[in-house]
Amino acid sequence: MKKIAIITGATGGIGNEFVRQILQYELDEVWAIGRNEMKLKELCNTYGEKIVSVTADLSEISGIEKIEKMLSEQRPEVRFLINNAGLAKMASYKEYTREEIIRMIDMNCKAPVLLCNVCIPYMKTGSNILNVSSASAFQPNPYINLYAASKAFERSYSRALNVELMGTGITVTAVCPGWVDTELLPKELNGKTVKFPGIVTAERVVRTALRDAEKKRDMSVCSLYVKCQHMNVKFMPQRLVMKIWTSAIRKYIRE
Numbered sequence: 650m651k652k653i654a655i656i657t658g659a660t661g662g663i664g665n666e667f668v669r670q671i672l673q674y675e676l677d678e679v680w681a682i683g684r685n686e687m688k689l690k691e692l693c694n695t696y697g698e699k700i701v702s703v704t705a706d707l708s709e710i711s712g713i714e715k716i717e718k719m720l721s722e723q724r725p726e727v728r729f730l731i732n733n734a735g736l737a738k739m740a741s742y743k744e745y746t747r748e749e750i751i752r753m754i755d756m757n758c759k760a761p762v763l764l765c766n767v768c769i770p771y772m773k774t775g776s777n778i779l780n781v782s783s784a785s786a787f788q789p790n791p792y793i794n795l796y797a798a799s800k801a802f803e804r805s806y807s808r809a810l811n812v813e814l815m816g817t818g819i820t821v822t823a824v825c826p827g828w829v830d831t832e833l834l835p836k837e838l839n840g841k842t843v844k845f846p847g848i849v850t851a852e853r854v855v856r857t858a859l860r861d862a863e864k865k866r867d868m869s870v871c872s873l874y875v876k877c878q879h880m881n882v883k884f885m886p887q888r889l890v891m892k893i894w895t896s897a898i899r900k901y902i903r904e
């Protein structure tokens with residue numbers, strides 16, 4: 650039976666790095682999922698014949714069903730499921746269209762949950778699910794509110810699923826990086842250069858996440874900066890945490 654890894658958001662900054670680093674494991678195929686066909690082709694050219702590119706919009710149920718069908722036809726062992734695809738927007742609630750709201754919830758919440766349920770029957774002892782949440786899951790974050798709330802959902806879901814799966818040998822790790830140097834968020838907003846304190850590389854996030862998954866940790870936090878944030882927000886009143894966050898972010902926002 651062939652062993653595979655499934656990586657969503659493989660065409661993005663962190664996903665591309667997951668594809669690169671996952672090849673160190675004994676795998677027959679890496680199913681790289683994304684919508685951008687040009688970037689998927691580039692992945693195949695860069696990383697070789699083990700990469701199976703899958704074009705799918707995961708905010709649509711048909712995208713999930715495409716992967717489900719491939720699994721039921723090929724019946725592989727899923728060694729890794731990496732739910733990494735995600736959408737973000739830094740803006741006031743007024744700046745969201747109804748379609749954007751639905752798409753973000755579908756992409757960041759619905760898709761990872763559905764993919765977990767689709768893939769778990771094909772997993773064995775030693776398999777790993779890595780759900781890429783965010784440090785924004787640690788507290789409510791005005792002006793990146795919907796994104797942060799969706800990531801809190803993902804983190805909470807992942808940790809509880811990990812408990813439900815105890816005894817199966819399958820580990821679920823919620824990956825919670827702070828700012829990562831990718832194209833997810835704009836570098837400039839309303840004429841101002843956005844500052845991303847504590848920003849790290851995708852290489853470091855992925856290296857730490859895979860190491861933490863191997864150690865069967867239910868959470869992966871990759872830098873001292875984010876570890877301190879995680880600790881601080883546990884002890885500080887949430888109103889104060891939101892006040893500090895809001896004062897740093899408001900200057901970029903059109904209200």
Ligand SMILES: NC(=O)c1ccc[n+]([C@@H]2O[C@H](COP(=O)([O-])OP(=O)(O)OC[C@H]3O[C@@H](n4cnc5c(N)ncnc54)[C@H](OP(=O)(O)O)[C@@H]3O)[C@@H](O)[C@H]2O)c1
Pocket residue numbers: 657658659660661662663664682683684685686688705706707708709733734735736737756781782783784825826827828829830831832833834
């Ligand atoms: N960058 C950060 O500061 C940061 C911090 C914490 C957590 N994260 C999380 O890390 C993950 C990866 O983000 P990134 O920084 O690598 O962002 P990115 O470079 O913008 O990549 C996002 C990926 O998501 C995919 N995607 C978006 N909508 C999709 C859809 N409807 N269907 C299928 N795929 C879709 C994109 O693929 P296509 O364009 O091909 O559709 C792309 O591969 C996200 O979950 C994000 O929330 C990022």
